[in-house]
Amino acid sequence: MKLYNTMSRKVEDFKPIEDHKVGMYCCGPTVYNFAHIGNLRTYVFEDILRRTLEKNGYKVKHVMNITDVGHLTGDGDDGEDKLEKRSRETGKSVWDIAAFYTEAFMKDTASLNIKRPTVICKATDHIKEMIDLVKSLEDGGHTYISGGNVYFSIDTIDDYGKLAKLNLDELKAGARISVDDNKRNPKDFVLWFTNGKFKDQVMVWPSPWGVGYPGWHIECSAMSMKYLGRHFDIHCGGIDAIPVHHTNEIAQSEAATGEKPWVNYWCHGEFLINDKGKMSKSSGEFLTLSVLVDHGYDPLDYRYFCLTGHYRSQLKFSYEALDHAKSARQSLNDKVASLKKEASPASSFSEKACGYRQEFFDAMSNDLHAPQALAVLWSMLKDEEVPDDQKLALLLDMDSILGLNLDKVEVKKEESIPQNVLDLVNERAEAKKNKDFKRSDEIRDRLASMGWSVKDTPQGPVVAKIL
RNA sequence: GGAGUCGUACCCAAGUGGCCUAAGGGGACGGUCUGCAAAACCGUUUUUUCAUCGGUUCGAAUCCGAUCGACUCCUCCA
Numbered sequence: 001m002k003l004y005n006t007m008s009r010k011v012e013d014f015k016p017i018e019d020h021k022v023g024m025y026c027c028g029p030t031v032y033n034f035a036h037i038g039n040l041r042t043y044v045f046e047d048i049l050r051r052t053l054e055k056n057g058y059k060v061k062h063v064m065n066i067t068d069v070g071h072l073t074g075d076g077d078d079g080e081d082k083l084e085k086r087s088r089e090t091g092k093s094v095w096d097i098a099a100f101y102t103e104a105f106m107k108d109t110a111s112l113n114i115k116r117p118t119v120i121c122k123a124t125d126h127i128k129e130m131i132d133l134v135k136s137l138e139d140g141g142h143t144y145i146s147g148g149n150v151y152f153s154i155d156t157i158d159d160y161g162k163l164a165k166l167n168l169d170e171l172k173a174g175a176r177i178s179v180d181d182n183k184r185n186p187k188d189f190v191l192w193f194t195n196g197k198f199k200d201q202v203m204v205w206p207s208p209w210g211v212g213y214p215g216w217h218i219e220c221s222a223m224s225m226k227y228l229g230r231h232f233d234i235h236c237g238g239i240d241a242i243p244v245h246h247t248n249e250i251a252q253s254e255a256a257t258g259e260k261p262w263v264n265y266w267c268h269g270e271f272l273i274n275d276k277g278k279m280s281k282s283s284g285e286f287l288t289l290s291v292l293v294d295h296g297y298d299p300l301d302y303r304y305f306c307l308t309g310h311y312r313s314q315l316k317f318s319y320e321a322l323d324h325a326k327s328a329r330q331s332l333n334d335k336v337a338s339l340k341k342e343a344s345p346a347s348s349f350s351e352k353a354c355g356y357r358q359e360f361f362d363a364m365s366n367d368l369h370a371p372q373a374l375a376v377l378w379s380m381l382k383d384e385e386v387p388d389d390q391k392l393a394l395l396l397d398m399d400s401i402l403g404l405n406l407d408k409v410e411v412k413k414e415e416s417i418p419q420n421v422l423d424l425v426n427e428r429a430e431a432k433k434n435k436d437f438k439r440s441d442e443i444r445d446r447l448a449s450m451g452w453s454v455k456d457t458p459q460g461p462v463v464a465k466i467l
Numbered sequence: 468g469g470a471g472u473c474g475u476a477c478c479c480a481a482g483u484g485g486c487c488u489a490a491g492g493g494g495a496c497g498g499u500c501u502g503c504a505a506a507a508c509c510g511u512u513u514u515u516u517c518a519u520c521g522g523u524u525c526g527a528a529u530c531c532g533a534u535c536g537a538c539u540c541c542u543c544c545a
Contacts, residue, residue: 042545238545321479324493371481375491
């Protein structure tokens with residue numbers, strides 16, 4: 001299995017720390033609003049990664065956090081906690097907001113057939129771990145207190161910014177960052193806030209530095225290490241996390257444990273963009289999964305759409321492109337349904353079928369080349385030398401990674417057709433027999449308006465619900 | 468201001484020095500079938516063409532340079 005590692009900027013052979021096991025941490029949502037489809041693209045990518053690892057024989061421990069505190073609207077101490085802000089705007093409690101959007105997120109990811117992480121952990125349940133981590137950083141001399149907050153001093157380590165390949169001198173020179181007088185270095189970041197800028201802050205906890213709340217970055221370090229150990233295999237997220245969030249996680253984690261590297265492989269998903277650029281929560285309008293559903297798309301249409309592009313390339317979203325994915329998936333489902341009707345999955349494969357299978361999994365195992373894998377799938381479907389029962393078995397096997405729920409595709413059952421529809425179909429057949437085509441077409445139109453299609457095949461008329 | 472990515476046929480999108488006279492999907496069109504349709508199947512849309520102009524090379528969509536255009540990051544962001 002090969003994976004692109006952001007740290008080395010190269011595709012590397014994946015080697016786990018422990019044989020046949022993988023520890024994988026994925027940055028989860030900040031639950032102050034709905035996830036938009038751009039956010040969800042990243043979770044689809046992480047799901048594909050997990051499924052591919054599992055297909056390669058690894059037992060994956062997949063940990064994802066829920067950020068329900070500490071994520072500010074701005075850097076330093078000039079921002080407001082996103083949940084507190086939302087609470088102020090809506091009049092609901094921060095806890096209600098967190099619970100509501102966590103629930104919405106879990107619903108979205110479930111409908112996209114994203115496997116539930118092995119561990120889902122909330123930041124507010126791990127305040128103690130965070131405080132302990134900050135304490136050990138303090139003991140190691142990596143912190144200072146200024147303006148009431150505990151800061152991490154990046155000048156106490158010699159490789160800050162290695163993931164993003166930051167050039168600290170240039171950053172300082174061309175700084176667009178507003179200068180924070182509390183910071184010794186503009187890139188220093190807060191580990192623990194006690195600065196009571198917002199007096200009515202609800203989410204606060206006692207700490208050795210006073211009552212307050214944690215900085216955003218510390219939660220991922222504290223929770224990932226709690227569940228995966230001080231050194232683990234894979235850390236995922238969106239590319240935007242590279243220069244700040246992941247950079248700071250590495251800094252504080254490696255400073256706290258003294259172990260390097262903290263994480264072996266850094267994997268990042270590219271953005272979904274539209275004609276105006278990336279979708280952003282902070283710039284107003286954004287598309288959620290439920291908007292797509294309201295437009296008549298199945299969440300899996302969006303999942304298929306994600307699979308048509310490589311995870312490290314920007315993907316352009318448009319309803320036109322989503323329509324293509326919807327059509328392709330529909331056609332795939334139809335094929336699966338007709339295969340299921342003809343055959344049951346084969347238990348052994350011909351050499352030819354094995355070739356396709358190998359090609360498919362090679363594409364996925366080579367840094368998740370899903371578009372190529374899909375091409376293999378379609379070629380296999382068209383190949384007459386592969387018998388139907390083997391095609392079906394192969395499709396179901398491939399779907400263990402694709403996650404398009406092909407196993408749940410049902411052969412259409414005739415008995416679910418209402419009697420009045422069947423009566424009309426019979427009446428039409430009679431009219432056709434008498435060559436009364438005007439009448440038969442009228443009935444076909446009427447059936448269509450009732451939501452039923454009728455197709456004439458050599459075996460007689462076939463009725464189906466129009467979706 | 469600094470750093471970086473990308474520009475592939477009607478649309479989306481793989482491919483990143485020679486099996487490329489460029490995967491796959493979608494759409495459109497044509498054919499088979501049908502009373503007509505739909506569905507299905509077959510074919511065409513794709514012979515030097517991969518933003519443009521130069522260069523390197525025996526050979527480039529793939530490497531280098533310039534130009535134009537799009538995007539991302541350096542600020543919260545998946």
